[in-house]
Amino acid sequence: MPRSLKLFNRSTLLITLLLLAATACFGQSTTGTVTMSATVSKFVEINSGGPATLSGNSGGGITTDGVANSPLAVSINLGELGPSNTNAFVSAQVPLKLRSNASYVLSMSATVTSSGTTSNKIGAADVGFGLGTVTRSGTGVNTSGTDTNATSGDPTLAANGSVNGSTGRYEFTAVRSNLSAFASATTALSGSFIMNAVPRSNTNGLTVPAFFAIKPQFFENGATTVSVTFTVVAP
């Protein structure tokens, strides 16, 4: 191979390398990019709104009390519900606390089981139920939000029940005022988003008392268990 051609080949290789090096330097830049994204999903929760209260009871008591901002798990012994309890009603009040970043629906389902065998045993219709005044207050709460109470409120109110003129049995007659209306999950309360953009450590929220009431009567003797489950969702 002629010497000049050899030089030409070597030089071509060197030129190529130099050009590649120069091109590589274009990789330097005066700008850089950071892109970011985040997701906010619907969130709802129900907790205890504080201690429960029991009134009009003869015997019994609150077995497991509610603790504010803790999971709702309250157990109440309503005591004697026969005529030996001379109070007008045995009433329990259980505060609930709801929080959400979206519209919510609170539903409830209840079961009532009695050891009695006749129609005079305590049944679901004998257990009055209602949700009281809804309160939206505190820092971080959407105080302009609105709520719809599907129950009739405190079941012991005169407007919500009376003695059946035919049977003589006391009945909770208002709309969704007793547990027979909640044999399956049924809406009790609904409304717009509860919390503004605040962290979960903020303990405020929507509070509402759940009322339960039984009028002592000549029920068939025996033991009765009432089990209630509240569920809140963001549809």
Next chain:
Amino acid sequence: MKLRFLTYTLLVTAVLFAAEKTSPAQALDISSGGQPTITGAVGGSVTGSSNVTNDLVVTINFGEVSPLNTNATVKVVVPIALRSNQPYQVAVSVSGLGNANTEALQASDIGFGVQNIRVLGGAGKVCTQSTHTVRSPFNNDPSSSATVAANGRVAYTSSLANVTGSTIILSGPQLSKNNSAIRQQSDGYVFDAVFVLTPQFFATGTSSATLIFTIAAGPNVPC
């Protein structure tokens, strides 16, 4: 003879071309400063190059930031490398995050700070007459400077709401000792861009933003 002349001519041209292209390229440069990290995320991630000679291209997914994420914060640290043979300044601009609903994620909900400026790979130009200065209010770690405002919402000493237009966040003297034509592993400085998002009862939805970091000639400070 003609072939030899042609060869020498091409060789000289290539050398001059390479020299002409390499010198200015080193003047001001921004790149990845290392592997970005993310903590406290639920379903989140961050991607970027751990190689400091690669371009700065980082994608952050903060993941779930409703109360379903029970971590105190989601924190992302993005190392950014800088090289220059002259005084410099770094600016950042933000686009996106135009949520009309005030309860949705806003620019003020993403804490943003500049921390930990240090020599890159243990080597960089050490100037004694000027310092590298993080511009106010960005000299903080948003994860430790966060507070709860009167309305209950988390507030930061500095956030993306403090970035308006092209906002200068850092400036200083020459960064590199050598005038190398190629990005070096250890001739410049690196700082951490820190992003913090506190999970809250935000209005539902997805949000996104794009930040562009730019290095340019800065105030003429001595080295």
